[in-house]
Amino acid sequence: MLGNVPCETASFVGRRDELERLGGLLRDRRLVTLTGVGGVGKSRLALRAVRDARGAYPDGVWWVELSPLRDPGLLSATVAHAFGLTEHSGRTPDEDLCAWLSDKRLLLVLDTCEHVVEACRHLVGELLQAAPGLTVVATSRQPLGCYGETVNEVRPLPVEGADSDALTLFRHRALAATPQACHTFADPGRTATAAEVCRRLDGIPLALELAGARLRLWTLEQMAERLEARFEVLSDTRAAQLPRHQTMRTAIGWSHELCEPLERLLWARLSVFAGDFDLAAARAVCSGGPLPATRIEGLLAGLAGKSVVRRTVEGARERYRMLDTIREYGRQWLAELGEERTVADRHAHWYAALSRQADAGWLGPEQLDWYRRISADHMELRSALEHLLGTDPDTALEMAGHLWFFWFCCGHLGEGRAFLERALAAVPAEGRSYVQGLWAVGLTALLQGDLVSSLSWGEDCLRAAAVLGDAEARLRAAYLVGVSVLMPGDPAGALEFTSARARAAHAGPADGAGALLCRLAASYALCGLGRFEEATAEATGLREACDRLGDRWLRAFADYILAVAALSLDRPGEAARHVRAALSGKRLLHDSFGIAIGLDLLAAAVAAEGDGELAARLLGTGHAWWRVVGRPQMGSPSLQAVRDAGERRAREAIGDEAYERAFRGGAETLPHTA
Numbered sequence: 001m002l003g004n005v006p007c008e009t010a011s012f013v014g015r016r017d018e019l020e021r022l023g024g025l026l027r028d029r030r031l032v033t034l035t036g037v038g039g040v041g042k043s044r045l046a047l048r049a050v051r052d053a054r055g056a057y058p059d060g061v062w063w064v065e066l067s068p069l070r071d072p073g074l075l076s077a078t079v080a081h082a083f084g085l086t087e088h089s090g091r092t093p094d095e096d097l098c099a100w101l102s103d104k105r106l107l108l109v110l111d112t113c114e115h116v117v118e119a120c121r122h123l124v125g126e127l128l129q130a131a132p133g134l135t136v137v138a139t140s141r142q143p144l145g146c147y148g149e150t151v152n153e154v155r156p157l158p159v160e161g162a163d164s165d166a167l168t169l170f171r172h173r174a175l176a177a178t179p180q181a182c183h184t185f186a187d188p189g190r191t192a193t194a195a196e197v198c199r200r201l202d203g204i205p206l207a208l209e210l211a212g213a214r215l216r217l218w219t220l221e222q223m224a225e226r227l228e229a230r231f232e233v234l235s236d237t238r239a240a241q242l243p244r245h246q247t248m249r250t251a252i253g254w255s256h257e258l259c260e261p262l263e264r265l266l267w268a269r270l271s272v273f274a275g276d277f278d279l280a281a282a283r284a285v286c287s288g289g290p291l292p293a294t295r296i297e298g299l300l301a302g303l304a305g306k307s308v309v310r311r312t313v314e315g316a317r318e319r320y321r322m323l324d325t326i327r328e329y330g331r332q333w334l335a336e337l338g339e340e341r342t343v344a345d346r347h348a349h350w351y352a353a354l355s356r357q358a359d360a361g362w363l364g365p366e367q368l369d370w371y372r373r374i375s376a377d378h379m380e381l382r383s384a385l386e387h388l389l390g391t392d393p394d395t396a397l398e399m400a401g402h403l404w405f406f407w408f409c410c411g412h413l414g415e416g417r418a419f420l421e422r423a424l425a426a427v428p429a430e431g432r433s434y435v436q437g438l439w440a441v442g443l444t445a446l447l448q449g450d451l452v453s454s455l456s457w458g459e460d461c462l463r464a465a466a467v468l469g470d471a472e473a474r475l476r477a478a479y480l481v482g483v484s485v486l487m488p489g490d491p492a493g494a495l496e497f498t499s500a501r502a503r504a505a506h507a508g509p510a511d512g513a514g515a516l517l518c519r520l521a522a523s524y525a526l527c528g529l530g531r532f533e534e535a536t537a538e539a540t541g542l543r544e545a546c547d548r549l550g551d552r553w554l555r556a557f558a559d560y561i562l563a564v565a566a567l568s569l570d571r572p573g574e575a576a577r578h579v580r581a582a583l584s585g586k587r588l589l590h591d592s593f594g595i596a597i598g599l600d601l602l603a604a605a606v607a608a609e610g611d612g613e614l615a616a617r618l619l620g621t622g623h624a625w626w627r628v629v630g631r632p633q634m635g636s637p638s639l640q641a642v643r644d645a646g647e648r649r650a651r652e653a654i655g656d657e658a659y660e661r662a663f664r665g666g667a668e669t670l671p672h673t674a
Contacts, residue, residue, distance in 0.1 A: 002060030003106075004082060005051055009312070011172050012048050014157055014165030015041075022049040022152060026107070026135060027056070029150045030128055033113075033138040036154035038325035039206030039248045042139040043111050045154055050109055050137060057135070059106035067112040067324050068275030068379035070386060072119035077415050079108070079123070086411030086592045089630030090448040093414060094123065096630050098130035105133035112324060113140035121145050156203035162191065166198040169205060173212030177305070193224050200224075206325060207251035213307040214258065226254075252329045255306060264333070265291050266299045267308055271330030272343045275379035276312070276321035284350045285343060317376070344387050351377065351384035352399040359402035363513055365550025371589055374406050381406075385419050393426035394433065401436035408443040409553055411592055417444035435464045435473045442480045446487075447593065449631055455484035474506045475514025482521045489637045491528030498522040500538075511545055516554055519545070523561045528638055532565040539565065556585030556594055563601055564642070572608035579605060596625040597639060604646035612653025613662045615646055620666020 025032045026049070034042045050061050064082045069075065076093035080100075089096055108127070113120045121144045124136050128148070138144055143151045157166040171194070197220070201207040214223055256264060269286035270277075277285075279297055287293035300320060303309045309320045322330065334340050354377065358370045374381070381403065388396035400407075400419045407416025420441035427434060442457030458480035465473035478497040486494035496502065498518040508514055519542040526535035539561035546555035563578035579602045586594035599622035607615035622643070626632040633639040651659045 002058075003054065003062050005054070005061050005063050005109075006047065008044075008047060008051075009310070010176075012044065013169040013172060015045055015048070018045060018152075018154070019049055019052065023053060025150055025152065026050075026053050026137070029148075030134065031124060031136045031138070031144075031146055031149045033140055033143050033149055033151050034154050035140055035143060035151055037204070037248055038141060038328075039204050039251075039323070040154050040156055041205040042154045044205070046109055046111065046137055046139050050107055053107065057105055057107045059104040059133075061107040061109070063109045063111065065111045065275075066116060066120075068383075069116060070274060070383055072116045073418075074382065074415060075116055075119045076123055077412070079110075081412070083628075084590070084592065085628050086630065087413040087415070088411075088447050088449065088593060088634065090450055091630065094126055097123075098126060099630070100627060101127060101131035101134050103133070104131060107135045107137065110136065110138045113138050113144065114142055117142060117144055157198075157205060157208075159195070159199045159203040162195070164195065164198065164203075166201075166203040166208060167191070167195050170194060170198050170208045170212050173209045173307075174215045177213045177307075178216045190220055193220050197224050201251055204248050204251070206323065207248055209307050210251050210255045213305060214255070216305065217258075248325060249329070252326060255308065256329065256333075259306065259308070260299075260302070262291055262295060263299050263302050263306075263308075265337075266296065267303060267326075267330045268333040268337060269330075269339065269343050270303075270309065270320075270322060271327045271334055272347045273322070273327075273380060274383040276319040276376075277380065278317070278319055281350060281377075281380070282320065285346045288342075288346075319376070345391070347380070348384040348387040348391075349395070351381050352388065352395050352402075355381065355399045355402040358405070362405040363516065363546075363549055363551045363554065367550070367552055368588055371406075371410060374403070375410070378412075382415075389419075389422055389426065393423055397423035397427050397437045398433040401433055401440045404436070404440035404443060405553075407440065408447065409589065409591060411590070413444040413448050417441055417448070420444065429464070432468065432470065432473070435461055435468055435470065435477075438464060439473070439476045439480060442484075446480065446483060447634075449635055451484050451487060454480060458484055471506050471508035472512045472514050475503065475508040475512065475518055477514075478502060478506065479514060479517040479521055482518065482525070486521060486525055486528070487634065487636050489528075491525035494521055494525040495529075498525065511549060516542060516545060516551075520554060520557050520561070523558070524564075524638075527561065527564050527568065530568075532568045535561060536565045552585045553589055553591065553594075556582040556591075556598075559585070560594070560598060560601065563605065567601070567605055567608065570608075572605045576602060576605040576609070592625060592628045593634070596622055596629050597633075597642075599625060600633070600639065600643040600646060603650070604642050607646045607649035607653065610653055612650040613658065615650035616654070616659045616662035617666040619643065619646055619650065620663040621669055623663070623667045624669060 034046055036042050054061050062082055064079050069078055076097060080093050080097055083100060085096055085100055087093065110120055117140065120138065124144060125146050127134055128136065143149060157169060158164050159166040197211060198208060201211060211223065256267065259267065266286055270282065272285060279300065282300060283293040283296045287296060300309060304311045308326055309322050312319050334343060358374055361367065361370045385396055385399060388399060400423050403416065406412060420437055424437050424441065438457050438461040442454045442461060445457065446454035458477055461477035462474065462481060465477050482494040482497035498521040503515055503518050519538055523535045523538035523542060526538060539558045543555055543558035546558060559578045559582035563575040563582065566578060567575035579598050583595060583598040583602065586598060599618050603615040603618035603622060606618065633643055
């Protein structure tokens with residue numbers, strides 16, 4: 001099945017009528033918003049409903065979790081990233097999304113919209129107008145307010161009856177927390193007590209889950225007694241008449257009171273995390289004062305056992321997260337403690353340090369691990385950068401510059417450019433971080449097709465690096481300037497900045513990012529000048545250097561250049577081998593641009609070998625990937641020439657009708673499955 005719908009992490013109870021109604025709405029309506037109080041189960045209901053409906057959407061069901069999003073201005077980029085779209089076009093993310101979705105039949109789920117309702121209202125309105133085959137499901141504590149929206153209120157689970165959904169869920173969660181609870185629910189009299197607990201908690205699923213976890217420590221009778229006392233303190237009216245949001249808050253507050261003092265402190269400090277996090281981050285950000293780092297792991301386990309945090313394991317990676325309602329409660333306590341700024345500073349500086357480590361490892365043997373780790377921490381990096389821009393812009397610029405690979409190579413161009421421009425505007429125009437920031441922002445402009453800006457920033461970077469006396473910075477700037485003139489079609493101009501002689505003049509490290517990138521630009525420029533043997537030698541040297549370093553990303557581009565040169569020297573079989581190696585490397589790093597140019601080149605190679613049908617299919621698949629990139633062939637004459645040569649030979653081999661049929665077959669395949 002196409003899409004990215006998350007797995008269900010716990011059993012699903014009841015909601016049969018709601019699922020049937022929601023299924024009908026999805027068949028008839030284009031925008032359905034599930035509303036209700038926090039903890040009532042909107043996301044779980046949406047997840048089960050869209051999983052059941054996947055067969056109706058040939059282009060997939062796509063889930064976008066918005067709870068970690070803090071800046072509404074990044075909503076469109078967040079949605080685009082869920083689809084795998086990159087930001088190479090220079091258009092706004094809204095425009096890219098509208099273009100991508102225009103001919104798709106898919107279901108988009110926007111989960112947890114209440115804190116970005118206005119931005120969601122605008123984006124959903126634009127997308128529904130541009131994409132007639134699009135259906136949207138939103139979960140939110142309030143409606144979006146869009147034209148044509150159908151609002152479906154999610155109510156608590158029924159609490160009446162010996163087999164009520166609320167009691168069933170409470171039983172499931174209690175048994176998950178402590179298997180010994182099976183004896184509790186075998187006694188009819190104690191089952192009646194459990195049913196009363198469910199009524200007291202108003203049938204709200206999260207409240208029932210928190211209560212079920214407490215049966216590790218209490219008997220059911222103790223729970224009922226203490227819950228009764230808790231409600232009597234809060235209100236003179238009957239508990240059943242309490243508003244549902246008060247019931248939820250009461251259940252969370254009750255769980256909070258039952259935590260150990262250090263667990264409460266950790267709960268409050270963990271609320272600084274926007275999304276999920278790992279143990280190392282929790283130790284660095286949350287330890288201090290009475291809470292030593294050595295206690296964090298055990299306390300996290302305790303909070304997980306109480307359902308305050310959720311623990312997930314993917315491969316060897318263990319992550320934790322809080323539900324929004326529980327995080328909000330923790331933030332209130334963090335404010336009461338007067339630690340908001342302190343913990344936010346720790347959080348921001350931890351992720352700034354992580355970015356510094358990533359910068360040192362981007363072009364080494366741990367490149368893939370760093371890509372995965374930084375991608376997993378994307379939301380926390382955003383949150384840290386936002387905080388630093390308001391409190392420590394120098395560190396914000398340093399951090400944004402260290403993330404150049406993530407912005408430039410992993411498809412986050414618009415977001416990176418925005419952060420870098422804000423940081424550059426907030427600091428003095430001097431120092432290493434400023435030069436690195438100029439270079440990094442120029443890279444983002446380069447791949448967005450804004451060559452005027454990339455050239456201008458590259459020239460500024462060259463001058464600033466010369467003043468600084470930093471040879472590595474000069475080499476990086478030379479690459480930026482060289483490619484900015486190469487892409488519009490000036491290979492001779494590019495060589496002036498990136499040739500072996502130019503690199504030697506800077507006397508920078510031969511295996512640094514600057515020298516390696518310059519070798520890449522020089523080898524491509526040599527191809528553009530028809531000097532293919534020289535290009536092969538340059539690219540071979542680059543590939544050998546990448547092998548020594550353990551780099552995959554630049555190595556794949558070296559293979560690409562070798563393929564271009566081999567094809568130009570009428571060695572299509574050799575070209576196909578090189579480009580397949582390039583595609584293998586680009587796939588691991590989800591480099592959409594690298595995959596798109598690789599498919600075009602592979603099509604040209606197999607067409608030259610006489611396989612017109614495969615070439616046409618590859619060009620069709622390449623077309624689908626260029627739609628992900630957003631800017632076909634990047635407007636580059638040389639890239640367009642490669643693609644056109646492949647099409648011309650494929651048509652000659654199999655004829656126009658067969659070509660169009662095979663091309664459509666490739667183009668109709670979603671890139672993620674190609």
